[in-house]
Amino acid sequence: MAPAIRIDALTKDYAVGFWRKRPYRALDRLSLEVAPGEVFGFLGPNGAGKTTTLKLLMQLIFPTTGRAEILGRPVGDVAVRRRIGFLPENPYFYDNLTAEELLHYFGELFGQSAADRRARIPALLDRVGVGAERRLQLRKFSKGMIQRVGIAQALLNDPDVVFLDEPMSGLDPLGRRDVRSLILSLRDQGRTVFFSSHILSDAEALCSRVGIVAGGRLVASGRLSELLAFETRGWELVISDARPELIERLGARVSRTIEIAPGRYTLELPGDAAPEQLVAELTTAGARLVSVNPLRATLEDFFVRHVTETGAGARAAFADESHARP
Amino acid sequence: MSVNIKPIAVHVFRESVRDRVPYTLVLFAVLLIAASFLLGQLTAGQDIKIIKDLGLAATSLFGLFIAVFIGIALVSKEVERRSIYGLLTKPVSRAQFIAGKYAGLLVTLAVNVAIMTAALYLVLAYMTWQEPANVRAAWDAPGVDPALLGAVLLIFVELALVTAIALFFSTFSTPMLSAALTLGLWIAGRFNADLRNFDAVVESAPAAWLARVLYHVLPDFSAFDVKLQVVHGLPISAGYLAATVAYGGAYILALLLAATVIFARRDFK
Structure with missing residues (x-):
């Protein structure tokens, strides 16, 4: 599939x-x-190149080199915009329009009939949670309410692909929950959602795949499970009915021991340890295995490591290249 | 293509109506016409000419302020406040954006000029009704003179040209600089006719050559000013009107094309 x-x-x-x-x-x-x-999920710290990428995809800026396509058409093709929706970062709309008027204006640009707009717009504003304020001028809206209007205008044309630049920005916890469920409902409808964020928990909760950008370069991309699977930094064993001398005998093979209750322990093993061998030894000595789990890096661990290692280096490399130019 | 020019134009008109600036300007124009009426009371026999002259001049001047300041704000405000991000990611080409914005401001200007003209005709009608027949007979032209509409038409085309200049500059320059450049060009264009015979007063060949180039490049705004003829009841030929409108139209088209070419490659950082 393309x-x-x-x-x-x-x-x-x-x-x-x-x-x-x-x-x-x-x-x-x-x-x-x-x-x-x-x-x-398009992730990266501030200034990493997330918004630049989105602006290039929206043709708000033009690339120095390279190309991009949306739904098989070059991004410069005006016709492709009928099938996409875009929420800019910290959106701003016209102060003297009401939310309803703004959506009518944009709806006209999509060629929607007046009857179609009258049917669609109130429902859409209700869906993003500003239905009650739809006849209020946007100058009276809070940042979070503007963000919700921004999401509504991005969904006005029932788009196949939705681009959201920092969609959670300016939203309170309730608003963030609403946006999360909205993104998931778009996914359930088969829409493609491309969103940029520096809030990793959002990506973990929503994304099938992520790309991490730092210093203008893509430093990693793939399924979350794939990216984090390589990052097994150890094992966690929970055992019960274990005698203290048995635990002492394990010595340096265990990196951390926590006694949860008498005879019940959590043992952390380093990443290169073979948990099977230790489990066999413990059970032979009379202990009972409760659970064994790999200790994986969170997306945050992964992100911090890649961004600090690769991100800063990328810009430095470019600076060197540009200085080397004649 | 026209589908997406109309909503943008309607939006510009609505925005200008909600901004109180045009109202204020129209109010000022109306007040000025009223002032000219009072002035006319003090000048025996010349009152109707003064009213016509001041009325047309006020229409031109207040129209100029609308054309320059709203014309510049049209593009630069959208770019500065980043509302353009929402607009240009809809099925709107940049050429449609420019055309829509320009069309919207033309409608705004047309409405404002129409209101000012109507106010002027009302004052003139009142004057005509008030004056005895022997005074009216001494006038160079009728009080409610349809020929005024010729002058108003050229004022409108002049304002349309000023708007196109403002729009052109605002596609690549800051609002302040755009305003300065537009007003500068308008003033230079007012004295354009003087450049034609510049070689008669200077000896330097390069200066004369430069003056001749400027004469051809700068818009000749003096061509749009027929107030004096109209006020004194002198005829303005339909041919002159048509040629001046065509001249303005060609200039506007060239400016809009240039604005579109520049705007089409602009990055919105």
């Missing part, structure tokens, strides 16, 4: 500085694909 989003070596350089312009690489040969129906 990918819903295809990004091929996308690069964006800006000239920075007032008098002596020097190049700044905001995005460096980023390539990735998102399959139809996927919820893809």
